[in-house]
Amino acid sequence: MPLxxxxxxxxxxxxxxxxxGIAGGLLFGALVLYFDIGHLRSLAGESxxxxxxxxxxxxxxxxxxxxxAMGIGVxxxxxxxx
Numbered sequence: 001m002p003l004x005x006x007x008x009x010x011x012x013x014x015x016x017x018x019x020x021g022i023a024g025g026l027l028f029g030a031l032v033l034y035f036d037i038g039h040l041r042s043l044a045g046e047s048x049x050x051x052x053x054x055x056x057x058x059x060x061x062x063x064x065x066x067x068x069a070m071g072i073g074v075x076x077x078x079x080x081x082x
Contacts, residue, residue, distance in 0.1 A: 021069025
C-alpha cells in the first residue's frame with residue numbers, strides 16, 4: 001500500500017533532520033579524534049581492536065545526534081498561541 005502524501009512528508013521531514021544530526025555526530029567525532037580529546041585517538045591507536053572502538057564511538061554519536069536532531073525537529077513543529 002503506497003504512503004499518503006502527508007505520511008511521506010512526515011518521513012522526509014524526520015529523515016532530513018536525522019541526516020543533519022548524523023552529519024553533526026560525524027563532525028563532532030572527527031574533531032574529538034583529530035584533537036585527541038581525552039586521549040581517545042591515542043588509546044584506540046594503541047589497542048588491538050582500536051578500529052572497533054572507533055566504529056562504536058561513531059555509531060553511538062550518530063545515533064545520539066540523529067535522535068537529538070529528530071527530537072528538535074518534532075518539538076519545533078508546535079506553534080505558540082500568544
